[in-house]
Amino acid sequence: MGQVLRHEVLSVLLENSANFLSGEEISKRVGVSRAAIWKHIKELRNEGYEIEAKPRKGYRLIYRPDRVATEEIQNELSTKLFGQQIRYEPVAKSTQILAHQWARAGAPEGSLVIADEQQAGKGRLGRVWYSPPKTGIWMSLILRPPIPIQQASHLTLLASVGVSSAIINQTNLPIKIKWPNDLLLQGKKICGILTELRGDQDKIEYIVLGMGINVNQQSDHFPSELKEVATSLAVQGKQSYSRASLIAEVMKELEYYYLLYLEQGFEPIRNRWESLSDLIGKKITAKTPQAKVVGVAESLSSDGSLMVRSGKELITIYSADIDKE
Amino acid sequence: MTLKMHEIRELIQLIDDSSIDEFELEKDGEKVSIRKAKPEVITQQVAAPAAYVPPVAPQAVPPAPAVQETAPAASAPAEESTDTDLHKIVSPMVGTFYRASSPDADPYVSEGDTINSKSVVCIVEAMKLMNELEAEVSGTIVQVLAENGQLVEYGQPLFLVKPS
Numbered sequence: 431m432g433q434v435l436r437h438e439v440l441s442v443l444l445e446n447s448a449n450f451l452s453g454e455e456i457s458k459r460v461g462v463s464r465a466a467i468w469k470h471i472k473e474l475r476n477e478g479y480e481i482e483a484k485p486r487k488g489y490r491l492i493y494r495p496d497r498v499a500t501e502e503i504q505n506e507l508s509t510k511l512f513g514q515q516i517r518y519e520p521v522a523k524s525t526q527i528l529a530h531q532w533a534r535a536g537a538p539e540g541s542l543v544i545a546d547e548q549q550a551g552k553g554r555l556g557r558v559w560y561s562p563p564k565t566g567i568w569m570s571l572i573l574r575p576p577i578p579i580q581q582a583s584h585l586t587l588l589a590s591v592g593v594s595s596a597i598i599n600q601t602n603l604p605i606k607i608k609w610p611n612d613l614l615l616q617g618k619k620i621c622g623i624l625t626e627l628r629g630d631q632d633k634i635e636y637i638v639l640g641m642g643i644n645v646n647q648q649s650d651h652f653p654s655e656l657k658e659v660a661t662s663l664a665v666q667g668k669q670s671y672s673r674a675s676l677i678a679e680v681m682k683e684l685e686y687y688y689l690l691y692l693e694q695g696f697e698p699i700r701n702r703w704e705s706l707s708d709l710i711g712k713k714i715t716a717k718t719p720q721a722k723v724v725g726v727a728e729s730l731s732s733d734g735s736l737m738v739r740s741g742k743e744l745i746t747i748y749s750a751d752i753d754k755e
Numbered sequence: 756m757t758l759k760m761h762e763i764r765e766l767i768q769l770i771d772d773s774s775i776d777e778f779e780l781e782k783d784g785e786k787v788s789i790r791k792a793k794p795e796v797i798t799q800q801v802a803a804p805a806a807y808v809p810p811v812a813p814q815a816v817p818p819a820p821a822v823q824e825t826a827p828a829a830s831a832p833a834e835e836s837t838d839t840d841l842h843k844i845v846s847p848m849v850g851t852f853y854r855a856s857s858p859d860a861d862p863y864v865s866e867g868d869t870i871n872s873k874s875v876v877c878i879v880e881a882m883k884l885m886n887e888l889e890a891e892v893s894g895t896i897v898q899v900l901a902e903n904g905q906l907v908e909y910g911q912p913l914f915l916v917k918p919s
Contacts, residue, residue, distance in 0.1 A: 554883060554885065555853070555856070555857050555858065555885075556856055556857020556858065556859060556860060557857075579847040579848055579886070580847065580848045580849075580909060582848070582884055582886070583848070583850075583881045583882035583883075583884040585884065586882045586883050586884045587882060610882040610883050611882070611883055623883070624883070624885070625883060625884045625885065626884075626885045626887060627884055627885065627886045627887065628887050628889070629847070629886070629888075629889065630847075630888070630889045630890075630891040631844065631845055631846075631847045631888070631891060632847060635889075718851075718906075719851050719904035719905075719906075720851075720904065720905070720906055733849075733881075733882075734881075734882045735849075735881070735882065748849060748850055748851065748880075748881040748882065748906065749850065749851040749880050749881060749882075749883075749906075
């Protein structure tokens, strides 16, 4: 209860951060006594918010710590669906696990799980995603798309398009997509996307779209085995970014492309993907679980697979790690 | 000339039952060529074969015919028993078949395991979409029909289950 009220006090302060608001005004809007408001202001200060207090004028928010808690994000959301329900955990084993549990319990489409830190962030096939506290965006979005299961892999490419667009909007950094959906800056990984589908042989029950975005890590934050392959927006952009604003932007862009996809199909997503990827026309090596294919990436096909020209053969790639020559 | 679909189907049936390997018909600039798929297992299973061709029957059967340049079918899983009371769990999409959640983990299911309709039996992955496939039936796994890391087709049988 106290937490809910604290969020409301914060929301009121966030909405009016240009002006002072009297304690009386805040207590009227939130519906509690002035003494209670004072208590919540003290707690917000303990969380890192700087709130200026002036006699006869009231309170004004002057500094927001880079938090990813629910009220920070909801304040900036402009979506109808995505992120309308948020579950925030300061520390979680993995947001994927929480999202699966929530989805099975009936979470509506667009529900979002965010953690400030993941102790065992999930990568693909049991790999671990490095997710230290207060630096990155670790979150999982629940989808219930009304599409046949065979088309579900469209969503992994759609996710890379949505997240890239959001990052570009916020940072102007030259994000490139590596097939199918890794986001790179200067050839190093900035974001990984893990898409897990639960369903039977003919029906999607739900999809959990997991995203890890390296935002404010400094280069010495990365463990040595990641230094060569991973980077962050802060390292590349030489400034720090608000994670809450970026999450709100990611929700906006993902929702935009998702609704566009449901209305117009994969074609507009494919066009945008091809323009954001620097793979098409390049010589690549694709290591699939079955073989190693060397050739030129020719196009993205209508199901999202990568068409690779190898000698006279045109090979369809469904699963692979891709390296540019 | 213009052959109708049912005529082509009839031709395929005739050739299937015959000892002919290849058949071509050319008239008025239109050409139909039908060729039986090579029976040997291909080693590099990267290209997407057309629709999965179910194995017709066990051993010593003429290979299934394929129209035009249709690639050979995926290595057909041997189906020893003709038990019709066995349930087939089939792949809902083209992708890579994984028996476990990670290379070090135990398989989701093995032969002899009891499963229920919500049991996850495998992952089929395409474009990094990890599809955790539920069994849809309760019973016992009789046979695992695909190999870990294999590319499987839409509709390809992955498991035989004896329903309980």
